[in-house]
Amino acid sequence: MTQASPRTPTAEYAELKAFLKYFSERFGAARAVAPEQRPLALVEAAERDDPARAPGSLRMAVNDCMELSSHWPWTQVAALDAELHAKGLLSLSQVRQRVWGRYAAIVKHGQVRNDADAQVVRAVLADAMLAAALPEAERATLKGVLAAHDRRRVEPPSPARGRRR
Structure with a gap:
């Protein structure tokens, strides 16, 4: 498997920025x-007024998108990912x-600690x-931690040990 070439900061x-534009309009x-x-x-104003500040402004705006979508079910995220891919944009998951x-x-x-993870x-x-695009080891780790989380959710609780009679 070939690795994607590293992206330049630009x-x-x-x-x-293209992701932010679509997400915030949608x-x-x-x-x-x-x-x-x-x-x-606000990002474009930062680009004009203080270009050194623009990346931080973009990062904050993108983080706001992440927060807004953090509670969405994975099926909604997957649907948006397909929509974004069709438009040639980064997916929400990316x-x-x-x-x-x-x-x-x-x-x-x-490890997956909770349902949000x-x-x-x-x-x-x-x-x-x-x-x-993920390295095979990372993809395997994700599959493994998700499977472990799902098993924990469906296994019945174990009987209490050391009960007094």
């Missing part, structure tokens, strides 16, 4: 605020993998393009 920035919480206060407008500390913690610690892993594995 290419990464452009990909994340999930309209931004419609409730004045146009100049919308996430993309962005989560790049910027979300929760994903990094799952991989680092090799499990949803992240399911969404990453359901995104065929992303799953195929």
